[in-house]
Amino acid sequence: MEQTKLLALTVLVVFLLSMIPAMASVAGNAPNLTKATITTKLQTFTEAKAGFVQAKQDYLQAKTNFIAYRLQFVERDRTAFLKGHDMVMKGIEQLLTYIDALSGKVNETQAFDASKKTALMDELAGYKITLQADLTAINSTSNVDDIQLALNQTRKDWMTIQPQLKRIAGEIIITRADAAVAKAEAAVIKFDAKITELKAAGKDTAKLEKISSQVKTKITAAKEKLALAKDRLAGVKSSGNAQGLLVAADQFVKQANRWMLEMQYLIGQAIREVKHLETGQEGPEPINATLMSSTPMTSDEPDVGGP
């Protein structure tokens, strides 16, 4: 009888333990759903970006087609007008697809909260409406004079919109920088804990302490530059000197990026030192991050000449 009870108890324990992986799987579904949402947003951005790349190629082809008819356009040749009309239409379509890509990127940027995303995406939708109206106006033109008139309005609108698109792109870049700096700050806290732990174990932590201190200096410098960049970008929407503010923000982000590269390198060295103190072995050199060559706050995509 006792043996039967023991057997029943053992079977019950085995059954309950066999349920653990299933329960863990259910618990893991919540992060998986979040991951799926992130993947969908990333895919939306990727598709929008592909649309932008295609629109750019279409525009460049239309531009090439028009260049051959430049002189005839001035002489109000009908075929030349149609070539010019097509080029301008494709140009505006390219701007619209760029706004789609930027909107997709805003939606995909996890560091933006829901209200920030909504505000930026609404702002971008407003710019699209303006440019779509310009596109409609140009589409309805049938002669050189009308298209020139419609283009005046488009240029005026684009000069207002472009700095704001650069501002939004800059904000996206800065969220990436903020995320990296936050992770670096978390790493420094771990280094400090390691130093205490290793010291208690009788290890010489002088080198680790020195590197950790250097990392803190780089973090402070990067944060200072990022704060200045944010300050300049914040003024772009209301200032009459949007271009000057964008150039300044561009410089501050590039400076922050350089501090961050040094920060990343030193964190790699600090981790090597932790491993060295813990195991007595030298780990491999960490892979360095890539330095930014330009930011979207000042750079435009290179073009190939003009009519």
Add this chain to the structure above:
Amino acid sequence: MKILIIVLLLVLFVAGCVGQMQGTSGQPSTGGATTSGLDSDLQGITDDINAMSADSSDLSAPSVDLSLP
């Protein structure tokens, strides 16, 4: 009966060992738990800095000539 119980307990022991191995197989093998966390932090930092460059390239404003001769 005793043999059956021993076999069941053995199965339980082996299952526990397999579960333990599966639980740790996804973690980097270098260093201890804290060092693994630091490796992950470094990877995240590197990814974010590289994303700054990639996003900059992706989000460069288009250059369009909005004029006609």
